[in-house]
Amino acid sequence: MTAQGEHRAAETPLTGRGAHLAVELPLSGRGEQGAVELPLTGQGEQRAVELPLSGRGEQHSVELPLSGQGEQGAVEPSLTALGEHLTAETPLTAQGERTPVEPSLTALERTALLTAALRAAETSRPDRLYTDPYAAGLAGEAGWALLAEVAAAGRDVPSTPDFNAIRTRFLDDHLRRLTHEQGIRQVVSAPAGLDTRAWRLGWPDGTRWFEIDRPALLDHKRRRLAEATPRADLRTVAADLTGPDWEQSLRASGYDPTRPSVWVLEGLLYYLPEGAVRRLLTRIAAYSAPGSEIAADLVNTAALTLPDMRPLLAVFEEWGTPWVSGSDEPEHLFDTCGYTVTARQPGDEGADFGRWPDPVVPREVPGARRVFFVHGSLRAPR
Numbered sequence: 001m002t003a004q005g006e007h008r009a010a011e012t013p014l015t016g017r018g019a020h021l022a023v024e025l026p027l028s029g030r031g032e033q034g035a036v037e038l039p040l041t042g043q044g045e046q047r048a049v050e051l052p053l054s055g056r057g058e059q060h061s062v063e064l065p066l067s068g069q070g071e072q073g074a075v076e077p078s079l080t081a082l083g084e085h086l087t088a089e090t091p092l093t094a095q096g097e098r099t100p101v102e103p104s105l106t107a108l109e110r111t112a113l114l115t116a117a118l119r120a121a122e123t124s125r126p127d128r129l130y131t132d133p134y135a136a137g138l139a140g141e142a143g144w145a146l147l148a149e150v151a152a153a154g155r156d157v158p159s160t161p162d163f164n165a166i167r168t169r170f171l172d173d174h175l176r177r178l179t180h181e182q183g184i185r186q187v188v189s190a191p192a193g194l195d196t197r198a199w200r201l202g203w204p205d206g207t208r209w210f211e212i213d214r215p216a217l218l219d220h221k222r223r224r225l226a227e228a229t230p231r232a233d234l235r236t237v238a239a240d241l242t243g244p245d246w247e248q249s250l251r252a253s254g255y256d257p258t259r260p261s262v263w264v265l266e267g268l269l270y271y272l273p274e275g276a277v278r279r280l281l282t283r284i285a286a287y288s289a290p291g292s293e294i295a296a297d298l299v300n301t302a303a304l305t306l307p308d309m310r311p312l313l314a315v316f317e318e319w320g321t322p323w324v325s326g327s328d329e330p331e332h333l334f335d336t337c338g339y340t341v342t343a344r345q346p347g348d349e350g351a352d353f354g355r356w357p358d359p360v361v362p363r364e365v366p367g368a369r370r371v372f373f374v375h376g377s378l379r380a381p382r
């Protein structure tokens with residue numbers, strides 16, 4: 001199966017550990033033999049299935065060896081094997097309709113479904129940079145639908161899946177270093193979205209993991225991860241990061257502002273106006289102890305205006321979640337808010353992982369579209 005495959009979601013009853021299930025998958029392919037990675041939610045396990053595809057729109061029956069607990073589970077096939085990029089086709093339900101959006105979430109909250117779908121797609125690649133066994137279940141049909149829209153818009157711009165894979169892996173490695181090697185024991189994921197680092201990676205004993213996000217999103221996540229066990233001392237904090245009082249909520253959940261922390265602002269800053277970005281960074285700095293760290297991703301200003309970005313930007317605008325800010329000098333931006341940081345672009349040393357397809361345009365070249373991975377430390381008071 002190649003990138004021409006479509007996504008199909010099937011509600012599947014799981015019938016007990018080791019049982020076999022037949023799932024009807026309406027698939028479209030090119031008549032080749034393909035491997036389909038099926039991340040199974042609930043239990044977070046995966047099965048690779050070989051299935052012969054013999055033409056567009058044909059129906060196939062697949063035997064799935066499943067291990068479950070006899071409950072209803074969702075099977076989300078992501079057909080991205082053989083290292084190819086995602087199809088831009090809109091995912092369809094088993095009935096051939098466009099998939100519904102997740103109705104309980106706002107547009108901004110739904111962007112977390114997109115990110116989860118990207119992680120599910122990455123997980124199904126043979127050359128994956130990480131494995132997130134929970135991502136497919138968290139993304140659901142709505143996540144695949146959002147991803148298909150982004151993939152369709154992003155054909156001519158550096159690949160969103162590659163960027164996202166590198167970002168996830170970059171931050172995985174960075175957080176492991178800060179906790180395992182540098183002794184930080186408070187991680188604040190702000191916003192957490194449907195990130196699953198607290199579940200899928202191992203953390204030193206005593207690591208407190210704070211997930212800040214909006215209440216509905218955290219609810220959705222709690223329900224979907226009900227069976228999974230976090231590998232850190234997880235604290236969820238339902239709060240608005242632009243609101244007046246997230247500090248109190250964070251404190252009430254066990255955050256200690258006198259101990260070092262690392263804050264991860266992943267997939268957030270471009271949705272906030274520049275003033276709100278500065279206010280947030282300044283508030284985080286004021287609520288962090290000496291020795292604290294920060295990591296974030298952001299785009300530059302050209303990424304908000306260049307013609308080849310229009311289709312992608314238009315998708316986010318249509319969703320009601322436009323990208324509204326970027327910085328050409330992220331080091332300076334963070335410096336004015338209390339941090340000394342380094343900014344890397346995907347493809348730079350330490351932020352490539354053999355995945356970034358394009359040459360990195362040097363910083364002194366104006367007008368190029370960029371994304372930055374920023375990381376650094378709280379500055380000592382001057």
Ligand SMILES: C[S@@+](CC[C@H](N)C(=O)[O-])C[C@H]1O[C@@H](n2cnc3c(N)ncnc32)[C@H](O)[C@@H]1O
Nearest residue numbers: 109111112115191192193194195240241266267
């Ligand atoms: C694109 S997702 C990224 C989340 C996560 N870091 C990840 O990688 O999956 C954006 C998330 O930001 C959250 N968010 C956006 N604005 C927020 C705000 N003002 N306060 C709290 N959460 C916010 C949304 O609910 C959503 O979960």
